[in-house]
Amino acid sequence: MxxxxxxxxxxxxxxxxxxxxxxxxxxxxxxxxxxxxxxxxxxxxxxxxxxxxxxxxxxxxxxxxxxxxxxxxxxKISIRQVSNGCFVRQAIECAVARRAASLINDDWLWQLEQNLSQQRSAIDRQQQNDFFTLDDDFHQKMALIADCQLAWDTVENIKAAIDRVRYMSLDHVSPPEMLLNQHFEIFNALEQRDEARVEEAMRRHLHEISESILLIRKENSEWFSEE
Incomplete structure (x- = not known):
């Protein structure tokens, strides 16, 4: 070995x-x-x-x-754990997004633009693993902009089951191109410092995993548990 x-x-x-x-x-x-x-x-x-x-x-x-x-x-992937994790993650990250809109500056906007550019490159190169990592980095930066690393640490600790579904959904259920477009919606709202709009954009983005789990479970029933 x-x-x-x-x-x-x-x-x-x-x-x-x-x-x-x-x-x-x-x-x-x-x-x-x-x-x-x-x-x-x-x-x-x-x-x-x-x-x-x-x-x-x-x-x-x-x-x-x-x-x-x-x-x-x-x-196996726990349906209950994914559902609870999605609920907690949405509550935290929507609040983070609203706060980030009130605190963001030009330097953070530049860093987010760089991340989005890297996401675009990963998609073009069909580097799914790189995109997955950059997706997480985008969300972590939101917590840093909001001056609350604890928010991301909390999300990171509860999203393992969610991440398994996220990864399984990337090739056809929630393709990276669609996720990148949603990230741009969040970015555009941040750029306008529009707290209500960025919160709603984040809510729509995070709701995607709740929708995708239904199809992923149907296609891979042996991977899932109802517990």
């Missing part, structure tokens, strides 16, 4: 968590797949302790289930 190289300047457990989270969200590790502390420790050439800590974080986010004496397994 090839060894994945980690950054020695960053906490090992957090890096392992982020990589495994990405692999699960990107559908590289299907539901029901067993995860072995030993195999993961070999993959990253580390002791089992940081792997165990990463597993605990994955379990807290609903991505895996740790069964004492029986091992750890990747969970």
């Amino acid at each position: 090839a060894v994945d190289t980690l950054n020695p300047t960053q906490p090992v457990n957090q890096q392992i968590y982020r990589i495994l989270r990405r692999d699960i969200v990107h559908c590289l590790i299907p539901p029901g797949t067993p995860l072995s502390e030993k195999e993961v420790s070999v993959r990253f050439d580390v002791s089992r302790q940081p792997v165990r800590e990463a597993f605990i974080k994955l379990a807290e986010n609903g991505l895996i289930q740790i069964r004492p004496q029986r091992g750890s397994y990747v969970n």
Whole structure:
């Protein structure tokens, strides 16, 4: 098994968590797949302790289930968790968008423009993973503009199940081109400092995941749980 190289300047457990989270969200590790502390420790050439800590974080986010004496397994996508996560995310990010409209300056507008340009490039190059990352970066910047990193940290901690559906929907249900257009609607409202308009644009954008889950679940029923 090839060894994945980690950054020695960053906490090992957090890096392992982020990589495994990405692999699960990107559908590289299907539901029901067993995860072995030993195999993961070999993959990253580390002791089992940081792997165990990463597993605990994955379990807290609903991505895996740790069964004492029986091992750890990747969970199915919980419909309930996605629904609750969408509700909480919309409440937070709509408030963030409104506040961002009142605080945004020319430097932040330039940074958002750069992000949107990069999204355009990722779409043109058909780099779905890059677009996925840039999409998150766009939303994180909104929280920074609103001077509330805690808002994004909270969203990040509750959106793992949402991200799995987001990723599965990118190729046909919620194509990047459509999402980019929605991001531009948010940007244009921010540029006008229109608090009501940017909040509504964000609400429409985030509602997309609630709509897409119905079709994604129908197409991939074996990946989902009603719990």
